[in-house]
Amino acid sequence: MDEFDYIEQSRSSRRIFAVIWNLLTLGTLLTTICLIAAFAAIFANPNIGFNPFPPPTLPAAVKLPTLTPTAMFILPPTWTPTASQTPTETPPPPPTATLPPTETPLPMVTPSETPTNTLPTSLLTFGLSEGSPIAIASLAFHPEAGCNWMGIAGQVFNLSGAPISTSVTVHLEGVLASNQKDLTSLSGTATQYGEAGYEIVLASKPIASSGALWVQLLDQAGLPLSEQQYFDTYDSCDKNLIVINFRQLH
Numbered sequence: 001m002d003e004f005d006y007i008e009q010s011r012s013s014r015r016i017f018a019v020i021w022n023l024l025t026l027g028t029l030l031t032t033i034c035l036i037a038a039f040a041a042i043f044a045n046p047n048i049g050f051n052p053f054p055p056p057t058l059p060a061a062v063k064l065p066t067l068t069p070t071a072m073f074i075l076p077p078t079w080t081p082t083a084s085q086t087p088t089e090t091p092p093p094p095p096t097a098t099l100p101p102t103e104t105p106l107p108m109v110t111p112s113e114t115p116t117n118t119l120p121t122s123l124l125t126f127g128l129s130e131g132s133p134i135a136i137a138s139l140a141f142h143p144e145a146g147c148n149w150m151g152i153a154g155q156v157f158n159l160s161g162a163p164i165s166t167s168v169t170v171h172l173e174g175v176l177a178s179n180q181k182d183l184t185s186l187s188g189t190a191t192q193y194g195e196a197g198y199e200i201v202l203a204s205k206p207i208a209s210s211g212a213l214w215v216q217l218l219d220q221a222g223l224p225l226s227e228q229q230y231f232d233t234y235d236s237c238d239k240n241l242i243v244i245n246f247r248q249l250h
Contacts, residue, residue, distance in 0.1 A: 126217045126226040129157065129247040133231045135239035141192055147237035150206050152215065152244055153199040156187040159248040163187075163196030168225070170198045174213030176233070177203070181213060193243075208235040217246055 042051045132154065142149050152172065156164045165188030172183045183200045190199035202213075210232050217225040231242055 124224060124226055125248055125250060126156070126246045127249050128226075128229055129245035131245075133229075133242050133244040135232075135234055136241050136243060137238045138241035139237075141241065147206065147240065148204050149201070150203045150233065150240040151199060151201040152231070152242040153190060153193050153197065154243050154245040155194045155196040156198070156217065157196065157245065157247045159250070161247070163194055164248075165196045167220075168196075169218040169220070169222075170200065170215060171218050172200050172213060172215045174209075176209055176213060177207050202233065206235045206237060206240040207233060209233045215244055 038050065041048055046055050048054075133152075138145070138149050138151070141153070156168045156170075158164050167189075168187040170185045170187065172181060172185075174181050181202070183202075185198040185200045187196045187198050190197040193199065200215075211230045213233065214228040214230045216228045219225055226246060229244065231244065233242060234240070
């Protein structure tokens, strides 16, 4: 066999193998398509004839008989009750209740003394410092206000005369020019008057009053530390600042 015949025979063998592989591929493709179509048909209708695992057949539903309610008892068209017995006896009247005798209220006792909310002097630990109160001009402390200002100010000192700047409450009440006053300040908040200074503004101009205002020291619980100290005010620009200093007594 020459070289040409060998090459030609090799080509023929390759063509045969190619035809066989093509047929196998085509067969595989057709088989795949048939399987897909079969699965789709079984999915759409599980009861199809070629389904190897058809679903079980459900038993027929039991149909219960329909019950028709019937009336067990029917009243006649008209029914009038009749009394079987007419009472002939009259019931006795109910017994009359007797109220207990009314007690005479005891006369009210009027207390001989009117209670006051003032504490004994021995419990009040602060009083006025020597020279308080005193009226001066506020110009040195409020130069921008001039005469358009009136108030009270001062300091709180302990037993040895040192300033107490730990927020002792200074409470003021009273009436000024027909206006009710209820004001509060704390020691140490107005240091222009000293380390323990306080200040309470009363009005925007000097107003005269006599014993209509009072000032008092209170502790943190609101209990009095001093008596209510009454003071006067004046309608003069030279006396529009009332200085009231407090000092510990014991």
